[in-house]
Amino acid sequence: MRDVVKINEVGPRDGLQSQGRTLSLEQRLHMIEVLLQAGIRAVEMGSFVSPRAVPQMAGTGELFARLPMRNEVDYSALVPNLKGYQLACEAGVGSVAVVLSATETMNQRNINMSLAQATEIGAELMQRARADGLNARAYVAVAFECPFEGVTPPAVVHELTQRMLDAGADTVIIADTIGAANPAGVQRVLQPLAPWCQADRISCHFHDTRGMALANVLAALQCGVREFDSSIGGLGGCPFSPGATGNLATEDLVLMLDAMGYRTGIDPLALVAAVHQVQQLTGGQLGGHSFRWLERQWHKQQEARNV
Ligand code: COA
Ligand code: ZN
Secondary structure, X not given: OOOEOEEEEOHHHHHHHHOOOOOOHHHHHHHHHHHHHOOOOEEEEEEOOOOOOOHHHOOHHHHHHOOXXXXXXEEEEEXXXXXXXXXXXXXXXXXXXXXXXXXXXXXHHHHOOOHHHHHHHHHHHHHHHHHOOOEEEEEEXXXXXXXXXXXXXXXXXXXXXHHHHHHOOOEEXXXXXXXXXXXXXXXXXXXXXXXXXXXXXXXXXXXXXXXOHHHXXXXXXXXXXXXXXXXXXXXXXXXXXXXXXXXOEHHHHHHHHHHOOOEOOOOOOHHHHHHHHHHHHHXXXXXXXXXHHHHHHHHHHHHHHHO
16 A cells, blocks of 8 residues: 555645735635645644734634534644633634744744743643543644744754653644755754654644755655645745745645655645635735646646547
8 A cells, every 4th residue: 555645734824824815714714615625634724823913813713613524624723822722622623733832932922932831831732632532733833943043953842842742742743934944954853753752643844935845845754754734835934933935835745745656635636726716815826836837737637628
């Protein structure tokens, strides 16, 4: 059997949170429907954060109530604190992701907590999620470089990862929030994790700011990682990290994995229509490195079908 790689689409959260245009709930719902039509089956659908801090994510509970295919799709939501966790539980979300940054300044800027507080609360929420029967996920953000503090020591990332796993996290997501990682750095962070935690409890989240996201995926695959975040058309950024541009584009990730023989359950050509439709919703130019090529293949396929 071919090796399976899980793709978690974060466009509806990481992608939309940094857009100048705030989408309505109908538009956010439509975006998720478009992604499902393209075969995506794991979606970070929003976040339960302060609407003053991130107005683009207001109404995530209401959005969750309207989502289709809830038994077949692995929907998750980001929660920064206990209040967010409670709101997610009230909405009935089955999978929550806490966001812990590896540096002091990033935690302060992102969630107004010290590193120590963020770690405490992250661990407490992982414990609660486990006890409440939820899927428990933890981001370790700025895991390679912080826009405020520079290069992140791998030992800090290892310590935070272990802390979250010990507290009950099902998955820890090692996140290159500003897209500053390179494949050698990815291996430096991931290789030492292998002896004490199974690679199947690790996921990676790469931004493509410097065009190295796919190379970083390859480095992570070589360390045994089989789960990745990506965002349709490369939509994204982070409102609290200067210089962070789009995420790794889902179509680039799917195309590379498919070509390498991994099974993602997603047809790369089916993503073309999704990119077009999300582009209409967000109003900005979208598309990863492979998008023009994929678009040409898609047109050929359409023509062949119409003959
Ligand atoms: N969801 C909705 N509202 C929340 C909330 C949550 N998770 N947490 C706090 N609030 C509300 C409080 O009820 C309070 O409202 P009030 O002023 O009407 O009484 C207000 O926000 C301030 O609460 P406080 O606990 O003092 O929060 P804060 O001002 O220290 O902000 C966060 C902390 C975490 C809420 C805020 O920084 C945040 O939402 N950050 C999100 C960051 C993010 O999404 N980053 C991108 C993802 S990596
Ligand atoms: Zn991100």
